[in-house]
Amino acid sequence: MFFSQLPTPCYVVEEALIEKNLRVLKGVMDRTGARILLAQKAFSMYHLYPLIGEYLCGATASGLYEARLCAEEMIRPGAEEKEKSIGRLENHIFSPAYGEADFEAILRYCDHIVFNSWRQIEKFGIRAKAAGKSIGLRVNLECSTQEGHAIYDPCAPGSRLGVTAERFEEAASGEGNGGSSLISLVDGLHFHTLCEQDSDALECTLDAVEEKFGKYLSRMKWINFGGGHHITKEGYDIPRLERCIGRMKERYGLTVYLEPGEAVALNAGFLVTTVLEIIRNGMEIAILDTSAACHMPDVLEMPYRPPLLQSGLPGEKAYTYRLGGPTCLAGDIIGDYSFDKPLQEGDRLVFGDMAIYSMVKNNTFNGMPLPGIALREKSGEYRLIKQFGYEDFKGRL
Numbered sequence: 001m002f003f004s005q006l007p008t009p010c011y012v013v014e015e016a017l018i019e020k021n022l023r024v025l026k027g028v029m030d031r032t033g034a035r036i037l038l039a040q041k042a043f044s045m046y047h048l049y050p051l052i053g054e055y056l057c058g059a060t061a062s063g064l065y066e067a068r069l070c071a072e073e074m075i076r077p078g079a080e081e082k083e084k085s086i087g088r089l090e091n092h093i094f095s096p097a098y099g100e101a102d103f104e105a106i107l108r109y110c111d112h113i114v115f116n117s118w119r120q121i122e123k124f125g126i127r128a129k130a131a132g133k134s135i136g137l138r139v140n141l142e143c144s145t146q147e148g149h150a151i152y153d154p155c156a157p158g159s160r161l162g163v164t165a166e167r168f169e170e171a172a173s174g175e176g177n178g179g180s181s182l183i184s185l186v187d188g189l190h191f192h193t194l195c196e197q198d199s200d201a202l203e204c205t206l207d208a209v210e211e212k213f214g215k216y217l218s219r220m221k222w223i224n225f226g227g228g229h230h231i232t233k234e235g236y237d238i239p240r241l242e243r244c245i246g247r248m249k250e251r252y253g254l255t256v257y258l259e260p261g262e263a264v265a266l267n268a269g270f271l272v273t274t275v276l277e278i279i280r281n282g283m284e285i286a287i288l289d290t291s292a293a294c295h296m297p298d299v300l301e302m303p304y305r306p307p308l309l310q311s312g313l314p315g316e317k318a319y320t321y322r323l324g325g326p327t328c329l330a331g332d333i334i335g336d337y338s339f340d341k342p343l344q345e346g347d348r349l350v351f352g353d354m355a356i357y358s359m360v361k362n363n364t365f366n367g368m369p370l371p372g373i374a375l376r377e378k379s380g381e382y383r384l385i386k387q388f389g390y391e392d393f394k395g396r397l
C-alpha cells in the first residue's frame, strides 16, 4: 500500500523509528545490566510487541487488561518463536488498588506485582508470595522535580500514589496497619515521579530515595525507577542515567528496572488527516477529519502543540491557518500553523509524534470515527493493521 492509499484519519507508526528507540534503550541495558520494560499505557500497539520483546525485558501494566495483552502478545509469541526468550520477558503490574475480582487473573499473568499501600500488601501479599511473585511497594518520595503540571506530579501534596516515608516507617516499626512482618514480604521498591524528565531529575530523586528509604535498600532485591525518563529524546543525558543505575547496583546490590512508555515510541508515529473545509472568521480556519478531543487528547490535556510536517509557526510562512476538528467542542483546536501554499480541500496533513498516548486514549465523542492504525514497514511499504467503523462506536455504548 502507498501513503496516498491510506484512509484518513489514520495513525501511522514507523517500524524503523520504533526500532531506533529500542536500540537506544537496549544500549542502556547492555552497558548497565538494567532491565527496561515497556509501559503499555503509553503505547499498546500490540502488532509491534514481538519486535519490542526482542529488545526489551517485557512490559508493565496499569491493570489486568494490559497485563493480559502483554501475556498474549509479547510473552507467548516470543516464547514460541525463540527458545531463549522463555523466562526472559517479564510481566509487571502496578495499580493504586487491586480488587478481589481481578486478583486471581493478575496472579496468573504477572511476575512482579507492585502495591500502593501496606493495606494492599496485607490483603494480597501472602497470596502473591505463595504464587511465587516478586512483590514491590510504590513509595512516595515527596520530592517534586517538576513545576506546573500538578496532574502529572505524583509527589504533589495529597497524592494517592505511593507510601510516604512516614507511613512506611509506621508499618516497618509495627505501629501501623499490619505490623513489621509485612516488610519481609517486600522484594523491591518502586517510584514513578519523572514525567518527561532528564537524568538530572533522576539523580535528585535518588538522593531522596536514599535519604528516606536508604536503610531498607540493602534488604531489597530490586528497585524500579518507574517511567518518564525521556531517554530517546535528543539531548537526554544517557551517561548520567547509567551512573544512576550503577549507583543503586553498586551501593545496594539491586537489580534496576525502568519502565518508560513515551521513550519507547517517542517521535515514531504520525497522524494523517485530510482537510475537509476552509472557513474564515477573522482568520483562515481549516476543519480536518481528525479531532484534538477524540484523537489526540493530550494536545488539550497536557496541553501541547503537536509538530506538523512541512509547516511553520503562525506567521512564519506565507499562509497561516487555525486547524480544528469536526466535533461540537469549541475548543477542539489543534493549533495555529503556517504553510508555503494555501491549503486546499482534500489536502493531507501529517502530524508528528502521534504514537504515544494517542491510540490508547482516543474516544468516539460526537460519534467520531476512530483513526485507522497503519504500519510503515522497514521496506517503506505501508500496511493497514486496523480499521474501525460504526460498530466500534456502537459496541461500547
Ligand SMILES: *Cc1c(COP(=O)(O)O)cnc(C)c1O
Pocket (backbone or CB within 6 Å): 039, 041, 042, 094, 192, 194, 195, 196, 226, 227, 228, 229, 259, 260, 261, 262, 263
Ligand atoms: C505512566 C507510567 C509509566 C510510563 O510513563 P512515561 O511517561 O510514558 O514514560 C511508567 N510507570 C508508571 C507507574 C506509570 O504510571
